Every structure is written in structure tokens, then in C-alpha cells.
Amino acid sequence: MSPAVATVDFGGPEEGPLILLGPSLGTSAATLWGAVAERLSAQARVVGWDLPGHGRSRPGGPSSIAELAAAVVELADRHGAETFHYAGDSVGGCVGLQIALDASDRMATATLLCTGAVIGTPDGWRDRAAAVRADGVAAMVDAAPGRWFAPGFPEQHPGVCAALLDSLRHTDPQSYAHICEALADFDVVAQLPDIVTPVLAVAGSEDLPTPPESLQLIAAGVRDGEVVVLDGVGHLAPAEAPDRVAALIAQRAGLPQRPATQTPDDVYRAGMAVRREVLGDAHVDRATAAADELTTDFQRMITEYAWGGIWTRPGLDRRSRSMITLTALIARGHHEEFAMHLRAARRNGLSNDEIKELIMQTAIYCGVPDANSAFRIASDVLPDVDRRGDA
Structure with a gap:
């Protein structure tokens, strides 16, 4: 039996597509996704869901990620949607991966933020579950700002942070521990090639629990994956960068990019x-x-x-636009812009090997001297991107 998850109906036109929003551990849909939902609900039906014992959901017993995924699909059934678009942060992203494995015919697109095909270690999650059962969520509240937010964000947005920490403070400890144990058992790395749903993996450049490499693994592993790294964003991207996150979800769901x-x-x-x-x-x-x-x-x-x-x-997706832009800049000899767009291309998901092949191609169609200059610039820029991890 699927766990009961409470929903937050953010509104939107009944005839619009359904977008379901999944939470991070210790948060509620309203506090994590409210600002994003406000930006999406003019064009789509937007519904968030809360983990058991979080937000509006009643405390619940043990439940696996697969059982949570089934509960989300049942939520789409209750809204009469044959297919839906999904976005989830952290454990909400894990649930999205599970839905893509178990019900790919239902989920049209997946925008998975600050998550992983496996997160942390089983022992680490079980230790956290034991600590919360023994001492409650108070210790988690004290540690959360450093784990959740990019440096400086709490000082610049104290109200956003206070609301999220209050959600954590009111989370049921037993339910929190059950989700920790579900994450201890979750590892779908080997199953990523089976995922056919288009996946946009969104990383925060300052995310400590699930760094950009975690999202790059997802994008590279699924059949149709793309990665975007949000500069200056930590683990709770929907709360830290609602404009950027809403735009990515809208683009992925095929919503009109601009009002008439x-x-x-x-x-x-x-x-x-x-x-x-x-x-x-x-x-x-x-x-x-x-x-x-x-x-x-x-x-x-x-x-x-x-x-x-x-x-x-x-x-066109942004990977394609980056490839076209790099080629044009090589052909025109715009070296300063080329260096800038090398960094942009990495942020848009191109690997160093793909950039190398692009430059090799330009040697034939733009000229060897132009390609030689491009390789020289890339040799300066790309190691710095790798070292700084700011792609």
C-alpha cells in the first residue's frame, strides 16, 4: 500500500498540463516550492506533495522510494491526468527517478534538482535516522543552514530561510528517520540506462550534499539527459533561485516562454x-x-x-546552442567571447571531449589556424573550469 502524502494545490487552469512538485527531506512543498509554483500556475495546474510527517502529511511508517513514487502516480490519477510533468528536489528527485523507472508512460518530463541516483552512504543515513530518533530534529535544524544554502543566502534572504527551518523544526522525527532509511536503501545508478523519460538534471554550484557531479552522473546515465548548473545555489534550488528554476521547468514542460x-x-x-x-x-x-x-x-x-x-x-536545447555559438566564434575569430562561451558550454552540459571534437570539426570547415587558436584558448580555460568546478 502506498504511503499517504498530503498535497498542496497551487492552482492553475484546469485545462493546463499537470506539474507535480516533490520536496526535499525536512521541508514542505509550500515553503520549498511556493515561489516557483506562483510563476508556473498561470499556465499549468501545479500541485506539490509532502513527505509523510512533513508539512501537511500525517506521520507515516516505513516507506521505500518506490512506494513514494507509486503514491505520486496515484496523486496524478486523483487529478485525472494521464501524463504529468514532474520536478523534485533531493529525495523528491530520487522519487522522480523511481517514477521514470516504474511508470515511464505517465511522466512526460522530469526536472530533477540537487539529487542523485544514490545519495550519501547507507551507514550515514542510518546513523542520522538513529540520531533523530534519539534526540529529535533539533540537531538537524542547527546543521541545516550550512547543508542547505549557498554561502551568504541566509543573510540576504532571512525570511525564506526561517520558513524552511520552521518546516524542519515541525517535522515528525520518526517520519524523518523513515525517509533516511529509505535513502539508505536507494541506489539506481545501474538502472539509469533504462530511463527513457527526458531528464533535466539541475545542480547547484554550491550544493554540498549532492554536488554537480551527482547530477552529471544522472544526465550522462539516462537515455535523454541534460544538465544545468545554477551558479551560487546550494541544495534547495527551488527556494534559492525560483525564477531560474521556474523557467527551466516551464521550458521542459513546453509551456509558452512569454505571455502574449x-x-x-x-x-x-x-x-x-x-x-x-x-x-x-x-x-x-x-x-x-x-x-x-x-x-x-x-x-x-x-x-x-x-x-x-x-x-x-x-x-533547440542549450547544449546545441552552445555548440553552434562556439563554432561561430571560432569561425569569426572572436577569441574573448570564445573563452567566455567555453565556460558556458560546460555549464550547459558539454564535456571536454565534446568540445575537443567540436574544435576538430572546425579545423576542416573553418580552417586549421582558427582551430589552433581555439585549442590554445581551450587549453587555458578548461583546466581552470575543472579545477574550480564552476562549469
Whole structure:
């Protein structure tokens, strides 16, 4: 029998597609996903679910990740949806992987954030379960900010953090321990090649429990996977970067990227969100900070037309756009931009080997001297990306 999970109906048009949102351990759907849901509910029916003993759910007994996955599919049944889009953070992402294995015909797309095909170690999870049973969740509350958030986020967004920590504080200890034990038994690394559902794996660059490598493993292992790394984001990406997360889910679900009455400011905001996702916050912050009376209009034009007008189009994924962009920059000899877009390409999921093959291809169609310059720049940039882990 599937565990009973409470739901949070965030609203949206009844005729719209169904998007189900899965939580992280110790959080509630309302506190983790509320800001994202607000951005999605104009175009889709958005429903979150709470783990047993979390948020609105009653305390529950032992339940496996597979049993939680079955409960989510039953939730889609209750909403009359033959298929649904799914997004889940941490253990919610594990549940998404399990649904993709057990009910691939039901889940149209999966956006899996800050998660893994296996997370931590079995002994580590069982030790945590024993600690919570002995001492309650108080110790987890004390440790959570360092585990959940990117450096500086609690100081900049104290209200968001306080709400999430309050959810943890009110979590049933036994239910929390049961989920720890479910995670101790969860390992689907060997089964990733069986997943046919399109998967977008979203990592936080500052995530300690599930670092970017964990999401890259998922994207590389499934049949149709893509990875995005969010700069300056920790383990609870939906709460830390709701604009960027909502845009990724909307794009994956095929929702219209812009309202019909979109204003230039709307285009600019959408473009800025994508520009930050592709180039990274640090680069965009430097560019905007350096803008002056002479260059401010130029910076806005780039954001509005290149990023808001082209990079937001649904016809190509970002990996493909990165490959096209790198090729064009090599052909035109734009070396500074090429170096910048090498970092962007890694953030969009291209490997060093794929970049090497791309440059080899340009040697034939753009010229050996251009490819030679590209290899020289890549030899400088890519080791730094690998060392810093900021792809």
C-alpha cells in the first residue's frame, strides 16, 4: 500500500498540463516550492506533495522510494491526468527517478534538482535516522543552514530561510528517520540506462550534499539527459533561485516562454534569467556593474535581443546552442567571447571531449589556424573550469 502524502494545490487552469512538485527531506512543498509554483500556475495546474510527517502529511511508517513514487502516480490519477510533468528536489528527485523507472508512460518530463541516483552512504543515513530518533530534529535544524544554502543566502534572504527551518523544526522525527532509511536503501545508478523519460538534471554550484557531479552522473546515465548548473545555489534550488528554476521547468514542460502581451521589460527579465544560467552570475554581475552611460543601452540590447529573444526559444536545447555559438566564434575569430562561451558550454552540459571534437570539426570547415587558436584558448580555460568546478 502506498504511503499517504498530503498535497498542496497551487492552482492553475484546469485545462493546463499537470506539474507535480516533490520536496526535499525536512521541508514542505509550500515553503520549498511556493515561489516557483506562483510563476508556473498561470499556465499549468501545479500541485506539490509532502513527505509523510512533513508539512501537511500525517506521520507515516516505513516507506521505500518506490512506494513514494507509486503514491505520486496515484496523486496524478486523483487529478485525472494521464501524463504529468514532474520536478523534485533531493529525495523528491530520487522519487522522480523511481517514477521514470516504474511508470515511464505517465511522466512526460522530469526536472530533477540537487539529487542523485544514490545519495550519501547507507551507514550515514542510518546513523542520522538513529540520531533523530534519539534526540529529535533539533540537531538537524542547527546543521541545516550550512547543508542547505549557498554561502551568504541566509543573510540576504532571512525570511525564506526561517520558513524552511520552521518546516524542519515541525517535522515528525520518526517520519524523518523513515525517509533516511529509505535513502539508505536507494541506489539506481545501474538502472539509469533504462530511463527513457527526458531528464533535466539541475545542480547547484554550491550544493554540498549532492554536488554537480551527482547530477552529471544522472544526465550522462539516462537515455535523454541534460544538465544545468545554477551558479551560487546550494541544495534547495527551488527556494534559492525560483525564477531560474521556474523557467527551466516551464521550458521542459513546453509551456509558452512569454505571455502574449509581453512587454520589453518582460523580454529583458527573461533574457537576464537565461543569461545568468548560461554565463553565470559572476560574469553577468561584472558586466552590468561595469556598464556606464555609454554602454548601458548596449548591455540591455544584448540581454533583450540575444538572451531574451534567441536563447529562450524552445526549438533547440542549450547544449546545441552552445555548440553552434562556439563554432561561430571560432569561425569569426572572436577569441574573448570564445573563452567566455567555453565556460558556458560546460555549464550547459558539454564535456571536454565534446568540445575537443567540436574544435576538430572546425579545423576542416573553418580552417586549421582558427582551430589552433581555439585549442590554445581551450587549453587555458578548461583546466581552470575543472579545477574550480564552476562549469
